[in-house]
Amino acid sequence: MQPIVKSGRQRGIAAIEFALLLPLLVFLVMAVTDFARGLQASSVLINLSREAANLAARSKLQLTDNSQAIMRAVAASAPPLDMNARGMLYITKLMGYKDSSGAITTVVLEQYRWDDSVNRLGFRVSGYAPPSRLWNCASWNTTTGACSNIATGANAPRISLMSGQLFEGEIIYAAESFYKFNVLFGNVSLGPLTVPSFGTNLYSMTVF
DSSP states (O other), X not given: OOOOOOOHHHHHHHHHHHHHHHHHHHHHHHHHHHHHHHHHHHHHHHHHHHHHHXXXXXXXXXXXXXHHHHHHHHHHTOTTSOHHHHEEXXXXXXXXXXXXXXXXXXXXXXXXXXXXXTTTEEHHHHOOOOOOSSOOOSOBOTTTOBBOOOOOGGGSOEESTTTTTSOTTOEEEEEEEEEEOOOSSTTOEEXXXXXOOOOSEEEXXXXX
């Protein structure tokens, strides 16, 4: 049997086919790489918010005493994410409140953001503080990381989360995690193909 020998024409066709497919292959590699990184970061953020809400709800200490310790411990478990440079955590204490009409609404009692003045971690390092998606505090205590001057009683800020689902006086804790995701290949164009861009502010919230 005679060995099969490729002609120069066949090799030329193969080279042309490879040249045509190369941009598509590069595009797929870029898109899959960013998608995998974004998926990993989102998974880590979900775990962070779950753990922070769990610790806040189960702690025997008040949030005024240990909110920063909780967020510091949670952020330390975040690698490969660099939470200190690109992340933010919020813990919000909520309560079921019966208004004058007898309806149970959800009110904000306390809110803390990650701003550890003792260990110089969080906001004072990164300057990254996207507003909480539960309730936007207007003034922060730069020493404790607590939201200042939250109204109480009938004037307490009300939110829609769990509204009508809590008992009067029932306390719950909501933990939010944000991460400024660095997209490697977003909006890179390869001819007619453009690598899709993920949102730069990844987010997760857990209620406990």
